[in-house]
Amino acid sequence: MQSERPARPQGERLYQAVARRIARLIETHAGDKSWRMPSERELAEELEVSRPVIREAVIALEMRGVVEVRGRAGIVVLPSRAAQVNFDLAESDIGPGPFELLEARLAIESSAASLAAERATSYDIMVLEECIAQMEQETNVVLLQEKGDRDFHMTIARMTNNAIIVSMIETLWAQRDESVMWKKLHEHIHAENVRPLWIGDHHSIVSALRMRHPDAAYKAMARHIRNVINELLEADERGRFAPEETEEQSSRG
Known part of the structure; x- marks a missing residue:
């Protein structure tokens, strides 16, 4: 499935835009029990960014309690908080990835x-x-x-x-x-x-x-x-x- 490349305001880090896009993806599928979180490789392909950027975005989401990385299990979505995550520049910039x-x-x-x-x-x-x-x-x-x-x-x-x-x-x-x-x-x-x-x-x-x-x-x-x-x-x-x-x-x- 193709997806638009994440857009970002001037001055925003790329991983912030990607994290916001992943959070929206999680929110969209919140009621679908058959849906699984894509792997990092799949997310990189879908969003047309590198795996390092995906990893930084996942870390940002993990730090906000949206997902958790569990070894071989991959990225696990925690009880939904995606709608509560604020990725405005002032709150989300936690430094370079x-x-x-x-x-x-x-x-x-x-x-x-x-x-x-x-x-x-x-x-x-x-x-x-x-x-x-x-x-x-x-x-x-x-x-x-x-x-x-x-x-x-x-x-x-x-x-x-x-x-x-x-x-x-x-x-x-x-x-x-x-x-x-x-x-x-x-x-x-x-x-x-x-x-x-x-x-x-x-x-x-x-x-x-x-x-x-x-x-x-x-x-x-x-x-x-x-x-x-x-x-x-x-x-x-x-x-x-x-x-x-x-x-x-x-x-x-």
Whole structure:
């Protein structure tokens, strides 16, 4: 079924317009017991937007109690509140979406890694290796609170010797830390499943920097950030729950 592309007022974020459209879809089918909530892939196709935008819209709806994401069960509509949800700009703008931030990081940090490769010193490489060692020790730390990860990326930013690049990357990480949408998204991530992959990505970045190879450094950083994007998109479909969550909890409803 084709649908019009979500319209939005000037200045409104795309995920807000998409969230409003999904809420209306839920309200329209409120009395139809045979109707099921489309998957994220189906919504992306119907609304002609990317899956990251759909995920951000779903997070916005989840935070307002309209839906809940339940692992393999997908998006579950909660007792209808769609008609009560106000998506006016003043109330609905809760900051940039997580994937919007990651897209910016992909553009800026990949280029920063390329520049850092041209200017890397032996001391810089040693600091980066210490950051990875710290990440490997932070096994009981929530992904969003890992100091080693932030220090790693900020070290690369400083390796560029460009104050504007450092400021831009600091701002992106600060926005991530302040984002309530980031925190909600990470509720569906099981850290023990993704930490080895992401630490491996960091080792690959250091290897490229150690070789003073700008193109390899760019690609290694881009690959890492894309891995983060893919993992955040796929985590719910793979049913990655925290160990303490039971099968009954994950399938209830």
